Amino acid sequence: MSPINYEIRTPGEDERFAEEAERLGDLDTLRPLPRISIHAFCESEAMQRMMDRMARDRRMAKVNLRVTIGGTDAAANMFASTPTPNLIILETETDPKNLLDELTPLAEVCDPSTRVIIVGRYNDIALYRELIRNGISEYLVGPVQMQDMLASISAIFVDPEAEPLGRSIAFIGAKGGVGSSTIAHNCAFGISNLFSTETILADLDLPFGTANIDFDQDPAQGIAEAVFAPERLDEVFLDRLLTKCSEHLSLLAAPSLLDRAYDFERGAFTPIIELLQRSAPVAVLDLPHGWTEWTRAVLSEVDEVVICAVPDLANLRNTKNMIDALKKLRPNDRPPHLILNQVGMPKRPEIAPVDFIEPLEIEPIAILPFDVQLFGNAANSGRMISEIDAKSPAAETFSQIAHIVTGRVAMKKAKKGGLGNILGMLSRKKA
Template structure:
């Protein structure tokens, strides 16, 4: 059992390479796509691609039948932004079929052909005739998303920030505290711009934890979605540190917080264009918008305490997120408040076993440090930079940003935590 570990349960699986390849791909914009396939071997990966979170905005429909079916279909239907065509036809027949299809296609529609002939001459002729790309079967889900991205995502556009969603397996497990401290660690350790968005409009604690009282925040954005752009969002941010800004929740009960499933989607998209790292503090609720937020984040961190109800809830969350995010690594787990004196607890090993994931961190129960930080509106690193818990938080920041420095410090951190756990159980 290690204190910090990368998720490894997908390694060695048939889909591991697909999952790894998908991590570098950017979200596809809101476009319409129709595919016409001749084989299940091509239709399957395209359908899988359509369920991926990076394709959440795109509308994809798969038809069986290849180019002849497409010709018949578009005689009476408008063409979409992108047409995916599979063809097993020989090069001459393929070019003739595409010529017939062109008579019914809107000039603005892009066309990608998935063929079964590895022919450089054919590829050049297809490109000259206006085909956007020619891909040789067999194809993977990552191939499909990559091709679509190469056509519709501007390579010169600003990079999209990484969204990391933190959620508690149960109320009171410290998910918000962990989220805020990890965000602060990212900004201070790596000098990278980090934005924290507190999505708990009624009871959010980010403003208290960062000792902020902004006049505006996320409420203005979510209740006026038509106004959201980078300039407006920047006006709503409170500066917490040199590289850390906060989209604070009002933490009042003036309005009922019943939102549509996509209520935060535009805010998150805009925030990702404004900062390289976006930390989403998601409250412990299960609604359409919280489900969508977790499903579309680049990484999900579940915070839990080592108790049975937490284990059940974590298992439910892990299972659901694996269904919602089939092409992403499983969520990461932080075990918090471990080693409470005289409290019966589930060991980290026993907690992790039914989940199939290793805890990213085990944080011991330290009420004095956490309490002083909370009451003073300060981060743990500001209260005691040399605390072993601060070292763990820093290591979590390394994991979530992919820094390799983590590996050299893993063993020492593990020993200190296990010693604390042993003392707490006496």
């Protein structure tokens, strides 16, 4: 018979154990965190152990967590040359009067969309209010329990009353065969790699989608199972349908079969897009060329629209019509982005880019020259342009597109409510 192990508690410990049990019970009310990236900087072993324990929690299954030993200086040095994640957790022992000055180097390199949680040593309500007022998402007094940290992260990213976390970007061609899918796939790959951001690429061209070919994948399930069974849609079901293409990129593939007709109601894809926005910071939607009720609905709901066109007369007419229609569908949104593709194809008469954009009254965010060798090799090998030739002009252009459609071109600017406000506050204090 195995011996019975008794747990001996000293007087007063019963209350502490009961309190801990209650706190652990509160974890059951927390939803799993979405696909976000978190970088924690720990100065103490206790904090490091807590983060290591939290990394193994089931609610962190979708989170890309990195833990580094160090404080504010380590964070500022690291992010001076690399993009900041969705959330920075920063442990510091600095006293309240010097904390804001210590944060200045980090504020100078921090993406304004990045959230920050600070773990300090001082239970100072004035400091807490000042930090919150100037862009810090949360201030916790250490040592911090895992459930408190999870609850704080959940309050930031899983608040049911908050706007959807994910940014949705729809790519559509002004005409068939203009390379819209190729551009969408390369941009999704670039966003996930450049920014280490969890990204989902959804191929909405169910009968003829090519995302599975472009990424050399052959998934058994994909977007068809989601759109034809909306009652089953949740995070768990979505995880089963996704195919991993790279460290930060997942694919919701099209079946690319003609065994049925793919006729959809106006709101058929709305539940999927909402789920994608809750599940990942970025969702790239590859739309087929067409103008149906459901494509109009998708284009009216997403955060950004990118129109891809080649410089000929039919594309000019279609692009102008689409821009005018989108102004009515999205009256309070910015105009769609325009990408000119396959410019300079030999022996093909085309409209000069400057003449193409003049009647549209919008500037293209990118002009991609015709390069049959580079794009053909990438397509035939199931790889992206940056994998074939990372130093090519096309790869650099895709990098620029990724920055623009995700809003990263303004990453160094201070925004209201962002960490960059600390710089303004400090300059006002010194003045």
